[in-house]
Every structure is written in structure tokens, then in C-alpha cells.
Amino acid sequence: EAGVAQSPRYKIIEKRQSVAFWCNPISGHATLYWYQQILGQGPKLLIQFQNNGVVDDSQLPKDRFSAERLKGVDSTLKIQPAKLEDSAVYLCASSLEGTSGQETQYFGPGTRLLVL
Amino acid sequence: GQNIDQPTEMTATEGAIVQINCTYQTSGFNGLFWYQQHAGEAPTFLSYNVLDGLEEKGRFSSFLSRSKGYSYLLLKELQMKDSASYLCAVRAPSGNTPLVFGKGTRLSVIA
Numbered sequence: 001e002a003g004v005a006q007s008p009r010y011k012i013i014e015k016r017q018s019v020a021f022w023c024n025p026i027s028g029h030a031t032l033y034w035y036q037q038i039l040g041q042g043p044k045l046l047i048q049f050q051n052n053g054v055v056d057d058s059q060l061p062k063d064r065f066s067a068e069r070l071k072g073v074d075s076t077l078k079i080q081p082a083k084l085e086d087s088a089v090y091l092c093a094s095s096l097e098g099t100s101g102q103e104t105q106y107f108g109p110g111t112r113l114l115v116l
Numbered sequence: 117g118q119n120i121d122q123p124t125e126m127t128a129t130e131g132a133i134v135q136i137n138c139t140y141q142t143s144g145f146n147g148l149f150w151y152q153q154h155a156g157e158a159p160t161f162l163s164y165n166v167l168d169g170l171e172e173k174g175r176f177s178s179f180l181s182r183s184k185g186y187s188y189l190l191l192k193e194l195q196m197k198d199s200a201s202y203l204c205a206v207r208a209p210s211g212n213t214p215l216v217f218g219k220g221t222r223l224s225v226i227a
């Protein structure tokens with residue numbers, strides 16, 4: 001079974017530029033998550049989708065971050081304009097339904113972003 | 117709110133046993149997860165506890181005490197490849213809510 005795919009793996013941009021990340025979840029997984037992981041810290045949820053609807057985006061900085069999952073499969077996360085403090089690894093995860101406490105989230109390899 | 121605490125770093129010797137503790141204060145509880153994360157890689161699932169007690173899975177075991185807001189991950193017969201960060205994560209009451217992660221414990225296994 002193929003895992004969660006993400007691209008690009010690495011990205012270097014200058015502050016105030018825009019950047020977009022792509023995620024393809026495990027086939028059949030209804031729930032998709034984007035996390036931000038700053039060096040030395042645990043992942044922090046940015047946004048959660050159930051199919052193509054947003055379940056939780058309370059920690060997404062909406063003035064600069066946006067995300068979509070138009071057809072309930074792939075998702076993109078965009079930052080516009082980027083700030084230095086956005087340097088982090090952006091992890092995408094998926095789970096089957098997201099409605100069971102026991103349900104495991106499977107993570108992609110992440111996109112490592114460096115903002116100069 | 118949610119608060120999850122774990123030690124920042126630990127060092128242990130190859131072949132030994134190490135226990136990584138996690139304490140949490142959360143508004144509700146619906147399960148605790150442990151993930152392993154090697155440097156530069158994605159977190160991978162290790163264990164899940166929702167009831168009190170010990171869950172054993174090979175060299176790894178995880179314990180939960182809900183009344184104390186406490187969990188630990190026990191790694192036996194340590195191998196060099198166990199050098200990684202270990203993340204404790206809690207899920208709030210509703211099954212559809214995401215995980216809240218601790219900062220992780222970076223374990224170094226030395227010869």
C-alpha cells in the first residue's frame with residue numbers, strides 16, 4: 001500500500017515570496033491533516049479536512065496560509081507571503097475516517113521549508 | 117487547553133532498557149499515542165492506549181494511567197537504530213479531533 005506522498009521535499013524561498021505544498025493521502029483515507037513542525041518541537045495542527053470539508057482550521061494563520069482539498073483527495077497548502085518564522089517542516093497526514101479515537105494517522109515524509 | 121510534557125533528551129546504552137515519560141493535562145481525553153521520528157523523517161506510529169494499563173508490542177511497551185494523566189514508553193534491548201525522537205500525543209474527547217503532540221524526547225543510544 002502506498003503511503004502519504006508529499007512534494008516538494010525541500011524548498012528555499014525568500015521572505016515575502018509565495019510557496020505551495022502538495023499532499024496525496026493514502027487511497028481511501030477520508031481525513032487529511034496538515035501539521036507544522038518547527039525544529040525541536042512536536043507537530044502542530046494547521047488544518048484538518050474530512051473529505052473536502054474543513055473540520056478544524058483554528059490554528060491556521062489565515063492572513064497568510066490557505067489550504068484546499070477540492071475533490072476530497074489531494075490537498076495543497078499555500079503560504080503567501082512567507083515570513084522567516086514559517087521555516088519548518090510541513091507534514092501531511094491521513095487517516096481512514098478520523099471519527100474513531102483509536103484511528104491511526106499516517107504521516108508523509110514532509111516538506112522542509114527554509115525562508116531566508 | 118492542552119499541555120503535554122516529556123523530557124527533552126535522554127541517553128541510554130545499547131542493550132539496556134529506557135523509559136520515556138509523558139504527562140498531560142487536557143480538557144478531555146480519548147486516547148494517547150506514541151510516535152517514533154528519526155531525524156529528517158516522518159513520525160511513525162508505535163502505540164495507542166485508551167484504557168489504563170500496559171500494552172506490549174515486541175521490544176516496545178506503553179503504559180497509561182488516566183487518573184494521573186501519565187504515560188510512559190518502555191524500550192527494551194535497545195539498538196542503535198532506536199536513536200530517534202519519541203513523540204507523545206493526546207486526542208481530545210471527540211473522535212474527530214486531531215492529535216496534540218508534545219515536543220518530543222530525543223533518545224540517543226550509545227555503544
